[in-house]
Amino acid sequence: MPVITFANTKGGAGKTTAVLLLATELVQQGYRVTILDADPQRWISRWHQLSPPDEKLRVISYVTQSSIDRHISENLYKTDYFVVDLPGAQTPLLAKAIGLSDHVLIPIQGCAMDAQGGANVLELLRFLEDKGGIKVPHSVVLTRVNSMVTTRALLAVKMLLSERRVEVLDTPIIERAAFRDIFDLGGTLHSMDEGRISNLDKARQNARAFALEMIRRAPLRGTKPLSSRIVHAA
Ligand SMILES: Nc1ncnc2c1ncn2[C@@H]1O[C@H](COP(=O)(O)OP(=O)(O)O)[C@@H](O)[C@H]1O
Numbered sequence: 064m065p066v067i068t069f070a071n072t073k074g075g076a077g078k079t080t081a082v083l084l085l086a087t088e089l090v091q092q093g094y095r096v097t098i099l100d101a102d103p104q105r106w107i108s109r110w111h112q113l114s115p116p117d118e119k120l121r122v123i124s125y126v127t128q129s130s131i132d133r134h135i136s137e138n139l140y141k142t143d144y145f146v147v148d149l150p151g152a153q154t155p156l157l158a159k160a161i162g163l164s165d166h167v168l169i170p171i172q173g174c175a176m177d178a179q180g181g182a183n184v185l186e187l188l189r190f191l192e193d194k195g196g197i198k199v200p201h202s203v204v205l206t207r208v209n210s211m212v213t214t215r216a217l218l219a220v221k222m223l224l225s226e227r228r229v230e231v232l233d234t235p236i237i238e239r240a241a242f243r244d245i246f247d248l249g250g251t252l253h254s255m256d257e258g259r260i261s262n263l264d265k266a267r268q269n270a271r272a273f274a275l276e277m278i279r280r281a282p283l284r285g286t287k288p289l290s291s292r293i294v295h296a297a
């Protein structure tokens with residue numbers, strides 16, 4: 064039951080949107096998913112209240128530093144994937160969630176490259192590895208990428224990050240109206256009306272490619288046991 068955590072200490076990086084896209088697409092692929100909503104703003108929980116129930120998807124609200132490992136252990140056999148949405152701040156919860164994760168995804172806005180919030184997370188990951196011997200697989204996912212941006216520009220960003228030995232997902236998350244509307248409308252990209260949302264087909268393709276890439280990178284098998292996840296890093 065892989066735990067995939069989205070982390071960036073800056074608000075507005077695209078974490079919550081990416082959490083929702085990944086979780087709903089994993090459900091679409093047939094997996095049972097539990098979202099741990101650790102953001103006090105509770106965007107995911109609010110979306111869940113608006114949405115028709117789906118037995119494959121649970122959302123746990125008010126997740127805190129002291130409750131997160133309990134939520135994981137209680138739901139270990141009821142879910143295939145955990146997806147964690149964190150607040151945009153550097154908190155003890157961030158270090159704890161990272162220690163519990165099988166994969167940390169760091170959303171960074173593709174065009175603006177306002178990477179400081181992402182760099183904080185990368186630093187923390189390096190600290191855990193160097194000082195604690197805890198190696199957590201992680202990658203950057205470029206978000207809110209303009210659909211007109213050339214592959215060449217994206218390649219340049221990837222080169223820059225790879226020079227710093229940071230893995231970048233092949234699939235960027237594109238800036239799409241559908242990814243905003245889903246929070247207002249509830250439901251998923253698959254329940255939205257094609258006639259009313261522009262480029263919905265492209266949005267669906269993008270979300271699907273993103274989820275398939277994450278299934279490859281964090282497969283169901285080979286996850287670490289709970290006992291090895293608990294860390295008490297500052
Ligand atoms: N791929 C995207 N396409 C369109 N709007 C997006 C996209 N990603 C994020 N946004 C918008 O940007 C704002 C911040 O995104 P959000 O996912 O809430 O970031 P965070 O959780 O990191 O604070 C929200 O208004 C959201 O609707």
Ligand SMILES: [Mg+2]
Pocket residue numbers: 078079080102106148149150151
């Ligand atoms: Mg958020």
